Structure formats: C-alpha cells, structure tokens
Amino acid sequence: MLAYIIRRLIQSVAVMLTVALISFSLFQFVGDPINNMLGQEATSQDRENLRERLGLNDSIPIQFARFTGNAIQGDFGISYRMARPVSEVIMERLPATLELAAVSGLFALTLGIVLGVYTALRRDGWLSNFIMTASLVGVSLPTFVIGILLIYLFAVELQWLPSFGRGELVQITDNWSTGLLTESGRKSLILPAITLGLFQLTLIMRLVRAEMLEVLRTDYIKFARARGLSQRAIHFRHALKNTLLPVITITGLQLGSIIAFAIITETVFQWPGVGLLFITAINFVDIPMMSAYLVLIAFIFVVINLVVDLLYFVVDPRLRAEKSAAH
Amino acid sequence: MADTLLSVKDLVVEFPQRRGLLRALDQISFDIKRGEILGVVGESGAGKSLTGASIIGLLEPPGRVSGGTIELDGQRIDNLSTAEMRKIRGRKIGMVFQDPLTSLNPIFTIAEQLIETIQTHLKLSDKEARKQAIKLLDDVGIPAASQRIDDYPHQFSGGMRQRVVIALALAGEPELIIADEPTTALDVSVQAQIIDVLKNTCKEHGAAVMLVTHDMGVIAETCDRVAVMYAGRLAEIGPVREVIKHPKHPYTIGLMGSIPSLAHQVERLVQIPGSMPRLDAIPEGCAFNPRCNRVFDRCRTERPDLIAVEENLAACWLHAKEAGA
Ligand SMILES: Nc1ncnc2c1ncn2[C@@H]1O[C@H](COP(=O)(O)OP(=O)(O)OP(=O)(O)O)[C@@H](O)[C@H]1O
Ligand code: SF4
Ligand SMILES: [Mg+2]
Numbered sequence: 001m002l003a004y005i006i007r008r009l010i011q012s013v014a015v016m017l018t019v020a021l022i023s024f025s026l027f028q029f030v031g032d033p034i035n036n037m038l039g040q041e042a043t044s045q046d047r048e049n050l051r052e053r054l055g056l057n058d059s060i061p062i063q064f065a066r067f068t069g070n071a072i073q074g075d076f077g078i079s080y081r082m083a084r085p086v087s088e089v090i091m092e093r094l095p096a097t098l099e100l101a102a103v104s105g106l107f108a109l110t111l112g113i114v115l116g117v118y119t120a121l122r123r124d125g126w127l128s129n130f131i132m133t134a135s136l137v138g139v140s141l142p143t144f145v146i147g148i149l150l151i152y153l154f155a156v157e158l159q160w161l162p163s164f165g166r167g168e169l170v171q172i173t174d175n176w177s178t179g180l181l182t183e184s185g186r187k188s189l190i191l192p193a194i195t196l197g198l199f200q201l202t203l204i205m206r207l208v209r210a211e212m213l214e215v216l217r218t219d220y221i222k223f224a225r226a227r228g229l230s231q232r233a234i235h236f237r238h239a240l241k242n243t244l245l246p247v248i249t250i251t252g253l254q255l256g257s258i259i260a261f262a263i264i265t266e267t268v269f270q271w272p273g274v275g276l277l278f279i280t281a282i283n284f285v286d287i288p289m290m291s292a293y294l295v296l297i298a299f300i301f302v303v304i305n306l307v308v309d310l311l312y313f314v315v316d317p318r319l320r321a322e323k324s325a326a327h
Numbered sequence: 328m329a330d331t332l333l334s335v336k337d338l339v340v341e342f343p344q345r346r347g348l349l350r351a352l353d354q355i356s357f358d359i360k361r362g363e364i365l366g367v368v369g370e371s372g373a374g375k376s377l378t379g380a381s382i383i384g385l386l387e388p389p390g391r392v393s394g395g396t397i398e399l400d401g402q403r404i405d406n407l408s409t410a411e412m413r414k415i416r417g418r419k420i421g422m423v424f425q426d427p428l429t430s431l432n433p434i435f436t437i438a439e440q441l442i443e444t445i446q447t448h449l450k451l452s453d454k455e456a457r458k459q460a461i462k463l464l465d466d467v468g469i470p471a472a473s474q475r476i477d478d479y480p481h482q483f484s485g486g487m488r489q490r491v492v493i494a495l496a497l498a499g500e501p502e503l504i505i506a507d508e509p510t511t512a513l514d515v516s517v518q519a520q521i522i523d524v525l526k527n528t529c530k531e532h533g534a535a536v537m538l539v540t541h542d543m544g545v546i547a548e549t550c551d552r553v554a555v556m557y558a559g560r561l562a563e564i565g566p567v568r569e570v571i572k573h574p575k576h577p578y579t580i581g582l583m584g585s586i587p588s589l590a591h592q593v594e595r596l597v598q599i600p601g602s603m604p605r606l607d608a609i610p611e612g613c614a615f616n617p618r619c620n621r622v623f624d625r626c627r628t629e630r631p632d633l634i635a636v637e638e639n640l641a642a643c644w645l646h647a648k649e650a651g652a
C-alpha cells in the first residue's frame with residue numbers, strides 16, 4: 001500500500017516537472033520580454049540591468065531550476081500586464097472558477113448518475129430513448145453555442161437569470177469572495193454551471209448507463225436474481241455499487257477537465273475566474289500569467305488523479321488485495 | 328403423488344426471431360421427487376440450461392415459455408407474476424451457476440451476501456442471520472467459517488467459492504437446487520469434492536437437486552435418476568443404473584458407448600456419426616433420425632413420445648407396442 005502511494009507520488013512529481021518545463025519554455029519561445037517591459041526607448045544599459053535583475057543572463061538549466069523553485073513556493077513572478085504578483089491575481093480569481101466547477105461538477109454527477117441509471121433500467125422506455133437522443137444533441141453542440149442559447153432563452157427572452165458576472169459577492173476570507181451566499185450570486189451561477197456541466201453530464205450519463213447494463217449482465221447479478229433478492233436490492237445495492245466503481249475514476253478526472261474547460265464558459269458569461277484571466281493573458285502575451293495558469297491546471301489534474309486513485313483503492317476490495325499482495 | 332416435488336409437463340420454450348419462432352425446448356416432461364438427485368445430460372446446445380432457467384423463471388427475454396406447465400408442490404409456477412416468482416426463487420428453488428469466480432459479487436463480503444439472502448427469505452434478526460450464515464458455511468465445509476465469513480470472494484480459491492455459492496443457494500432453505508455444470512469451471516482436483524459437498528449438503532437440508540453435467544462418472548456416482556436431452560427434446564429418462572447399463576434410446580446407447588470410463592460395460596465403443604441438428608433445422612419425425620443406426624420409415628414422419636420400457640422412458644419408435652418390439 002505504502003509502496004503504491006510512493007510510486008504514484010513519484011509519477012505525479014515527474015508529470016509536474018514536465019509541465020513546469022513546458023511552461024518555462026514559453027518564456028524562451030515568445031521572445032524577449034525586455035522589449036515588452038521597457039518599451040522601445042530604453043537604453044541598452046537599462047536593458048542589460050533588467051536582464052541581469054531578471055536573471056535572464058544565467059544559463060537555461062539554472063533559470064529553469066530557479067523557475068521551478070519559485071513555482072513550488074507559489075511565486076510565478078510579476079504579471080506583465082497588471083504589474084502585480086501573478087499568484088496574487090490568480091488567488092483572487094480562483095474562487096470564482098472553483099465555485100463554478102464544483103457546482104457544475106455536482107450538477108453533472110448527480111443528474112448524470114440518476115439519468116444513467118434510469119436509462120439503463122428502463123432501456124426501452126420512450127423517456128429513456130428521448131433522454132439518449134437529447135444527450136446526443138448535448139454532446140455535439142459546442143459549449144459556447146449552448147451558453148449563447150441559454151443566455152438567449154433565460155436571460156434575454158424570459159429574463160429569469162442574469163447573463164454575465166457573478167452577482168453580489170460576500171467576502172468570507174481574505175481572498176475568497178463567494179457568490180453562493182447571495183440570491184443574485186446563486187442565480188448568476190445557474191446558467192454558467194449548466195453550460196459547463198452539460199457535456200460532462202451527458203458523458204457521465206452514457207458511462208453510467210453502459211456500465212450499468214454491463215453489470216446487469218454479469219453472473220453475480222443473475223445469481224442475485226436466482227436467490228430471490230428484491231429488485232431494489234439487485235439494482236441499487238448490487239448493480240449500482242459495482243457500476244459506480246469505474247465511474248469514480250472517469251468522473252474524478254472529468255472534474256479536472258471541467259476546470260480546464262471553464263475557459264470557454266467563463267468567456268461566454270464574462271465569469272471573472274482564472275479561465276477568463278488566461279484568455280486575457282493570451283491576448284496580452286502575459287507570459288508569467290500563462291505559465292502560472294498551465295502549472296496550476298496541471299497541478300489540479302495531478303492532485304485529482306492521485307485522490308481518485310487512492311479513493312478507488314479504498315473502495316475496491318479486489319484492488320486492495322492485489323496491490324498489497326504485489327508488495 | 329405426495330413425493331413429487333417438481334413436475335414439468337410438455338414444456339415448450341421459444342425465441343421469437345426474424346424468421347419466425349425458434350423452438351428451443353420441445354415438449355419436455357419429467358418429474359423430480361423430494362430429496363432426489365436428477366442428472367441431466369446431453370450435448371452442448373441440447374437445452375439443459377434452458378430447462379433449468381425455465382424452472383426458476385429466469386429465461387432471458389425474448390425467450391419465453393410458450394407451452395406446457397411447471398408445477399412445484401402441486402402449484403403452477405410457470406404463470407406466476409414477477410413478484411410471486413421472486414418469492415419462489417431462493418426460497419423454494421435455488422440455483423448454483425457454473426463459474427464461482429463470477430457468481431459472487433466482488434465488492435461485498437461473504438457475510439453481507441449470505442445475511443442479505445437469508446433475511447430476504449427468513450424472518451431472522453441480524454445476529455440470528457449471521458449465526459445461520461456461519462452454520463451454512465460450516466455445512467459446506469469452509470474451515471474456520473466464523474473467521475472467513477467476513478472475507479471478500481477474491482480471498483477464496485475457486486473450490487471454496489463454489490462452496491460459498493452452494494451455501495448461498497441453500498440460504499433460503501429451498502426444496503430444489505438447480506446446479507448447472509457446477510464443477511465445469513473448477514480445477515479437476517476439487518471437482519469431486521464439490522460434487523460431494525453439493526450432494527451431502529443438499530441431502531442434509533432436504534433439497535432435491537437437478538444436476539446438469541457432462542460428466543457421466545458424476546452421474547453414475549451421484550444421481551438417482553438421469554434425463555438425456557437431445558435437440559431440445561427429452562430422449563430418455565430413468566433410474567441411473569438402468570439408463571447407464573440398459574439404455575433404451577439409440578442416442579443414449581451411443582452416448583454411453585462414447586464414454587471411455589464406461590466403455591467396458593458395453594460390448595464395443597460406439598461413436599455416433601454426425602452432429603446434433605441446429606434448432607432451425609430439426610428433421611421431421613424423430614430429431615435423431617439422421618444419425619440413428621436403427622432408423623426406419625416411421626422415424627422420418629412421426630415424432631415419438633416418451634414410451635415406458637421397463638424402468639425407463641424412451642422417445643423411440645423401436646419401443647412402440649404396435650411395432651411389436
Ligand atoms: N437467446 C437465445 N436466442 C436464440 N436461441 C437461444 C438463445 N439462448 C439459447 N438458445 C438456444 O437454445 C439451445 C439450448 O441452449 P442451452 O443453453 O440450454 O444448451 P445446453 O444444453 O445448456 O448446452 P451447454 O452444454 O453448452 O451448456 C441452444 O441451441 C441455443 O442455440
Ligand atoms: S425413433 Fe427411430 S430414429 Fe429415433 S431413435 Fe428411435 S429408431 Fe432411431
Ligand atoms: Mg448450459
């Protein structure tokens with residue numbers, strides 16, 4: 001068990017170093033930041049001083065080591081555009097993205113499981129067929145189209161929900177202001193959360209359905225039937241629990257992609273999260289901001305991956321036995 | 328007849344297919360007495376599993392019982408509602424599947440699965456049910472049952488798992504156990520043990536057994552009577568010694584001859600030429616007629632019913648009274 005965790009941790013570190021290298025190389029490829037920072041009129045002496053100060057004269061490996069060392073401490077330098085520490089700006093924006101991702105993840109997961117189980121158990125019902133067809137539409141429409149359609153319907157036509165922003169916020173810690181505590185905040189969250197979660201919802205639903213149908217065909221379900229267990233026990237105890245096991249992995253990873261995909265939704269709804277921050281950073285070639293975002297997203301993916309793995313490990317007795325037997 | 332537990336009469340099972348109905352079981356009739364072990368043999372595809380599935384009401388759609396009756400304790404069970412049938416399954420009829428590796432739910436402990444099954448059928452408290460579960464594991468020969476009970480299925484060997492499966496099948500104290508090739512998936516070294524466990528535990532618990540197997544040795548040692556199936560029909564049924572030593576149906580005669588371990592009991596090793604027909608190509612008259620070495624005209628036009636010959640029943644025209652055989 002311990003050896004397994006250690007191996008997974010080493011893998012995670014390797015992934016993070018690779019991503020750090022990619023983020024770092026952004027600095028090399030996008031040209032000399034000195035021009036951006038000092039403008040055309042600076043003297044060559046000024047340039048040389050700044051170079052020295054930023055450490056641009058050191059060798060590449062040393063620069064990378066410094067970049068990594070700083071990154072570990074959460075220091076990604078100063079934003080070219082805002083002239084403020086990148087980590088400070090990101091921490092300000094992160095709550096917006098995390099709240100959006102959490103709510104849409106929850107939405108996708110609960111509805112995905114419910115609909116997946118329903119369509120599996122009522123395989124030939126007209127409602128199941130309708131849900132399956134509708135989910136195809138959901139998968140094939142791009143996120144921004146869904147967002148715009150929702151805005152058109154609920155914000156413009158019906159005027160039930162706001163079309164952009166986070167609504168009224170409440171400061172709960174120094175850098176966490178939440179929209180969940182006010183009505184306008186919650187209302188503002190609905191459309192973006194649906195937009196962001198719809199794709200994952202259909203994915204989870206189809207996964208749960210396929211997995212459930214698979215499980216319902218297994219011998220142990222047939223044997224459970226042959227023992228006269230109730231329909232409820234068979235479907236919701238024996239089958240569902242086995243269905244959800246592999247679903248954990250996939251949905252856990254989906255949470256990571258929800259955060260990453262938030263870029264588009266945040267842009268459509270002008271949602272002030274890190275995704276929108278990243279888009280703006282790209283427009284302004286704000287390299288420190290972009291590289292910090294990449295590292296952050298990778299970090300979130302790696303952590304989720306790790307947690308999901310360990311969770312799966314805890315839930316599945318077979319895996320527990322195999323892994324501990326292997327060491 | 329008070330000692331008749333199960334009575335199957337003219338059972339027909341059909342699968343609707345694009346080109347009409349496929350008749351997979353055709354007028355199967357047999358009885359099982361209380362506490363008796365009935366062996367069922369026949370080539371692959373003869374309909375052994377379907378017969379078991381029909382009795383316990385677990386035919387996979389679109390397959391359905393489209394004719395005949397199945398009676399248990401004198402009560403018809405082939406036309407019960409789903410809810411009524413669920414009360415029969417596990418409580419009156421239990422089932423043991425072929426592969427113990429896949430029969431147990433991998434994420435529940437043995438205790439959870441046993442106790443759940445016991446409490447589905449018997450009004451027992453958690454504590455009593457657990458005690459009963461341990462006793463069942465004891466009965467099927469799991470060593471240190473009170474400790475092993477909280478283990479997961481993967482912590483048991485194949486043979487031990489099949490013992491657990493037998494315990495589970497008996498948890499609701501059924502009167503009949505359908506065991507469909509219960510040892511085929513097991514290591515040869517434990518097959519005999521498991522058959523013994525099945526036989527003895529069912530005897531102790533007063534359950535009759537319908538034992539589907541390909542192993543004539545097992546039939547000879549374990550069963551009271553044996554039914555021989557061919558192409559969805561019953562070819563012959565009778566006391567096990569009679570069927571083995573004095574088979575009446577040419578197919579059974581061939582079958583016994585092709586078992587090497589029993590070959591010394593018959594004069595020569597008989598090989599049956601040809602193979603069993605597909606269900607959609609069963610010849611008119613006797614289904615066995617293209618392969619039969621004693622075939623005559625009547626066999627090609629008229630289907631033989633089961634005819635009493637000494638202690639056996641055989642579906643063969645050779646034994647028809649008017650044929651003067
Ligand atoms: N879903 C189905 N659709 C059509 N035909 C089926 C279906 N299930 C079973 N059959 C047919 O019914 C026949 C009997 O099948 P069954 O499983 O009872 O055979 P068996 O005697 O148990 O064979 P085995 O020794 O291989 O287990 C087979 O010929 C098979 O083709
Ligand atoms: S009925 Fe005819 S074909 Fe069929 S087994 Fe008897 S002799 Fe052979
Ligand atoms: Mg079979």
